[in-house]
Amino acid sequence: MPEQEPNQRNKNFKEVALGYEENMAVEEAERCIQCKNQPCVEGCPVHVKIPEFIKLIANKDFEGAYQKIKETNNLPAICGRVCPQESQCESVCTRGKKGEPVAIGRLERFAADWHMKSNEDKIEKPVINGRKVAVIGSGPAGLSCAGDLAKMGYDTTIFEAFHTPGGVLMYGIPEFRLPKEIVQKEIDSLKKLGVKIEMNMVIGKILTIDDLFDMGYEAVFIGTGAGLPKFMNITGENLNGVYSANEFLTRINLMKAYDFPNSPTPVKVGKKVAVVGGGNVAMDAARSAKRMGAEEVYIVYRRSEEEMPARLEEIHHAKEEGIIFKLLTNPVRIIGDESGNVKGIECVNMVLGDVDESGRRKPVEEKGSEHVIDVDTVIIAIGQSPNPLITSTTEGLEKQRWGGIIVNEETLETSRRGVFAGGDAVTGAATVILAMGAGKKAAASIHKFLSEK
Amino acid sequence: MNEILEKKQLNPTVKLMVINAPLMAKKAKPGQFVIVRVDEKGERIPLTIADYDREKGTITIIFQEVGMSTKKLGTLNVDDRLHDFVGPLGKPVEFSKDTKRVLAIGGGVGVAPLYPKVKMLNEMKVSVDSIIGGRSAEYVILEDEMGKVSENLYITTDDGTKGRKGFVTDVLKELIEKGNKYDEVIAIGPLIMMKMVCNITKEYNIPTMVSMNPIMVDGTGMCGGCRVTVGGETKFACVDGPAFDGLKVDFDEAMRRQNMYKDMEKKVLENYEHECKLGGILNG
Ligand SMILES: Cc1cc2nc3c(=O)[nH]c(=O)nc-3n(C[C@H](O)[C@H](O)[C@H](O)COP(=O)(O)OP(=O)(O)OC[C@H]3O[C@@H](n4cnc5c(N)ncnc54)[C@H](O)[C@@H]3O)c2cc1C
Ligand SMILES: Cc1cc2nc3c(=O)[nH]c(=O)nc-3n(C[C@H](O)[C@H](O)[C@H](O)COP(=O)(O)OP(=O)(O)OC[C@H]3O[C@@H](n4cnc5c(N)ncnc54)[C@H](O)[C@@H]3O)c2cc1C
Ligand code: SF4
Ligand code: FES
Numbered sequence: 127m128p129e130q131e132p133n134q135r136n137k138n139f140k141e142v143a144l145g146y147e148e149n150m151a152v153e154e155a156e157r158c159i160q161c162k163n164q165p166c167v168e169g170c171p172v173h174v175k176i177p178e179f180i181k182l183i184a185n186k187d188f189e190g191a192y193q194k195i196k197e198t199n200n201l202p203a204i205c206g207r208v209c210p211q212e213s214q215c216e217s218v219c220t221r222g223k224k225g226e227p228v229a230i231g232r233l234e235r236f237a238a239d240w241h242m243k244s245n246e247d248k249i250e251k252p253v254i255n256g257r258k259v260a261v262i263g264s265g266p267a268g269l270s271c272a273g274d275l276a277k278m279g280y281d282t283t284i285f286e287a288f289h290t291p292g293g294v295l296m297y298g299i300p301e302f303r304l305p306k307e308i309v310q311k312e313i314d315s316l317k318k319l320g321v322k323i324e325m326n327m328v329i330g331k332i333l334t335i336d337d338l339f340d341m342g343y344e345a346v347f348i349g350t351g352a353g354l355p356k357f358m359n360i361t362g363e364n365l366n367g368v369y370s371a372n373e374f375l376t377r378i379n380l381m382k383a384y385d386f387p388n389s390p391t392p393v394k395v396g397k398k399v400a401v402v403g404g405g406n407v408a409m410d411a412a413r414s415a416k417r418m419g420a421e422e423v424y425i426v427y428r429r430s431e432e433e434m435p436a437r438l439e440e441i442h443h444a445k446e447e448g449i450i451f452k453l454l455t456n457p458v459r460i461i462g463d464e465s466g467n468v469k470g471i472e473c474v475n476m477v478l479g480d481v482d483e484s485g486r487r488k489p490v491e492e493k494g495s496e497h498v499i500d501v502d503t504v505i506i507a508i509g510q511s512p513n514p515l516i517t518s519t520t521e522g523l524e525k526q527r528w529g530g531i532i533v534n535e536e537t538l539e540t541s542r543r544g545v546f547a548g549g550d551a552v553t554g555a556a557t558v559i560l561a562m563g564a565g566k567k568a569a570a571s572i573h574k575f576l577s578e579k
Numbered sequence: 580m581n582e583i584l585e586k587k588q589l590n591p592t593v594k595l596m597v598i599n600a601p602l603m604a605k606k607a608k609p610g611q612f613v614i615v616r617v618d619e620k621g622e623r624i625p626l627t628i629a630d631y632d633r634e635k636g637t638i639t640i641i642f643q644e645v646g647m648s649t650k651k652l653g654t655l656n657v658d659d660r661l662h663d664f665v666g667p668l669g670k671p672v673e674f675s676k677d678t679k680r681v682l683a684i685g686g687g688v689g690v691a692p693l694y695p696k697v698k699m700l701n702e703m704k705v706s707v708d709s710i711i712g713g714r715s716a717e718y719v720i721l722e723d724e725m726g727k728v729s730e731n732l733y734i735t736t737d738d739g740t741k742g743r744k745g746f747v748t749d750v751l752k753e754l755i756e757k758g759n760k761y762d763e764v765i766a767i768g769p770l771i772m773m774k775m776v777c778n779i780t781k782e783y784n785i786p787t788m789v790s791m792n793p794i795m796v797d798g799t800g801m802c803g804g805c806r807v808t809v810g811g812e813t814k815f816a817c818v819d820g821p822a823f824d825g826l827k828v829d830f831d832e833a834m835r836r837q838n839m840y841k842d843m844e845k846k847v848l849e850n851y852e853h854e855c856k857l858g859g860i861l862n863g
Contacts, residue, residue, distance in 0.1 A: 353800070373804045
């Protein structure tokens with residue numbers, strides 16, 4: 127797939143991957159051998175009818191392909207860009223046993239982009255059945271739940287804490303991986319479906335779930351994500367120049383700090399940056415720092431590259447863009463200068479020991495391997511957990527010890543009747559496709575619940 | 580919603596605005612804050628809820644124009660609408676039932692967040708002495724309001740143009756030395772003032788509540804930018820506070836963190852003032 131040159135793109139925020147041309151897409155689609163047993167469909171968390179849509183692309187029925195994907199995936203343009211295909215559909219593709227798997231993700235993206243370019247969405251406003259449902263959070267879980275509910279005729283309102291809808295798709299994943307215009311289009315089509323979006327509504331503060339029921343909402347979906355950043359609890363974490371990845375990315379993406387001073391929200395990037403972590407969030411922070419002008423950007427990760435949870439493509443892109451990987455390296459302390467600004471990060475080397483409960487080999491500290499990397503910014507990207515704002519203000523809403531909301535796996539109903547939940551708020555930090563799928567599933571359960579009520 | 584119903588200039592740099600926000604007015608409690616954005620590109624500005632009226636459905640904010648965003652907010656007028664108005668955020672303050680007598684200390688615009696707490700104590704029939712201070716006479720705000728809810732009101736100014744010449748801490752020391760007993764001290768103002776107050780109250784072992792105002796982004800616990808160290812533990816001021824046990828707060832760290840963007844803030848302000856001037860010339 128055509129891409130911007132690494133040395134050009136690491137200075138701009140425009141999309142890295144440019145997408146297939148028509149002929150390239152058709153050619154790639156023709157590589158699919160239409161397996162009877164369809165392993166790829168099993169590999170997809172929402173069972174997109176992969177061979178069927180690929181066949182439509184091969185037959186140049188691009189709109190048909192898009193509609194086929196849409197049957198099970200509400201957000202094809204987004205998932206085609208951000209799904210970890212290499213551990214899902216493409217990991218089990220028959221063609222991949224010998225050579226490259228079919229580029230399913232890229233084909234999905236192609237069909238979605240083709241649709242967006244060529245078709246004005248003719249959205250018909252469904253007939254409203256007059257029953258009100260509240261959706262909390264406008265990330266992929268909330269968006270897909272609200273969309274499906276609206277199509278079924280429910281009078282649906284999304285309550286979003288931020289001043290912009292979209293969740294992580296807007297404030298977390300950067301423009302160069304997921305153009306905000308695409309997310310905006312999805313939101314616009316929801317509005318055309320009649321979904322109301324109320325911004326600046328921090329549920330648990332301005333309204334509780336019980337208030338929502340009092341206001342006449344008959345069911346509630348919680349899709350509030352996993353927004354609480356984890357820190358390492360090491361010395362020096364509160365020095366000036368230490369960010370959580372959430373803060374760093376929010377300042378850049380949502381508050382547009384890349385356009386400083388035209389946009390008044392600042393961010394300090396510095397010349398040398400260390401990003402701690404090995405997931406998509408870490409890659410995004412590192413690549414954003416580079417684009418903001420940092421000369422040297424390090425990924426500091428305590429395991430080896432094999433264990434990195436980030437998408438393969440992002441790791442590959444990060445390396446191409448000049449991000450330096452410090453693997454099997456674990457920070458023990460952040461060092462400041464006399465005025466309290468970061469001047470270095472002390473790390474130790476790690477060796478991989480026995481397999482731990484996550485099924486990965488556990489990193490163990492190598493004695494006497496302390497060393498300091500000179501940096502002026504440290505970005506911590508070691509994970510997020512669900513925000514307790516709602517669970518702490520809703521009586522009878524059961525949660526796991528780590529904060530995840532407990533649901534019935536079949537229906538996604540919580541311990542409170544009429545309250546459903548899905549996405550990162552339930553699973554902890556996961557993926558867009560799982561959140562999208564959970565939103566869809568919850569919409570169906572809510573429909574069933576309200577039909578029987 | 581979010582229209583400015585009333586605007587008042589309290590002193591050369593401090594303005595008061597009453598905002599139409601019925602839903603928020605129903606929920607607001609003393610100690611909580613809001614986040615304001617002036618326009619599409621605006622910064623998220625945290626401001627304390629200085630007062631609320633559940634019947635009228637209004638929230639009052641009082642802010643000092645210190646930089647670009649607060650200056651821009653100050654240019655809005657009655658009937659203008661705030662682009663975004665989020666809240667109520669943060670934990671409401673709580674007082675123990677055994678609290679009988681409190682000393683409230685406010686410096687500069689810090690008197691604004693102090694007022695709703697004193698008003699609440701007054702409603703709880705707790706006796707409150709208050710000390711409010713400012714650089715000079717014109718910088719002392721909410722004198723009448725504070726007078727109404729305080730048993731005794733002491734005023735200090737740095738230059739002696741009103742009340743006593745000196746700092747609020749001078750009066751604090753005097754009151755304690757004279758034998759006044761307080762169950763709790765509340766101190767809100769510049770970090771350095773809160774630190775000085777706590778240095779004194781620590782000596783006398785008087786529980787002291789302070790209200791922290793670190794740099795914030797979301798105000799809901801998702802960025803961690805607002806971290807403060809309290810008793811050796813990291814807290815997020817927007818969800819765990821903004822009120823904390825002042826005797827345990829690491830003020831030096833807080834002061835350092837507050838200055839993190841000084842140079843950049845200056846640049847934004849210069850840009851803005853330059854644009855305003857240009858605008859003035861063009862329009863003039
Ligand atoms: C930087 C980054 C990069 C990522 N990259 C990828 C990737 O490449 N591929 C992939 O599959 N996944 C990726 N992920 C993970 C993926 O984005 C999440 O799994 C997904 O967004 C979860 O969706 P959600 O709808 O559950 O929650 P979110 O997207 O987190 O949305 C939750 C929404 O709820 C709002 N909210 C929270 N609390 C409240 C409240 N009390 N009241 C009202 N609203 C509230 C939030 O403001 C937010 O808008 C990435 C995540 C991050 C942070
Ligand atoms: C919980 C809380 C309650 C507050 N209540 C009040 C109040 O009632 N009245 C009042 O006048 N001020 C209050 N503040 C401070 C107010 O938010 C800042 O003065 C304002 O954001 C400055 O923005 P600026 O662009 O005008 O100034 P800038 O030039 O950007 O900054 C001036 C100084 O303000 C502080 N500041 C800058 N950005 C932020 C930010 N995003 N969040 C917090 N502080 C920042 C920094 O210390 C900075 O050095 C409160 C702050 C917090 C966190
Ligand atoms: S597994 Fe691969 S080759 Fe087989 S149907 Fe799916 S995409 Fe086509
Ligand atoms: S302001 Fe972001 S966590 Fe407090």
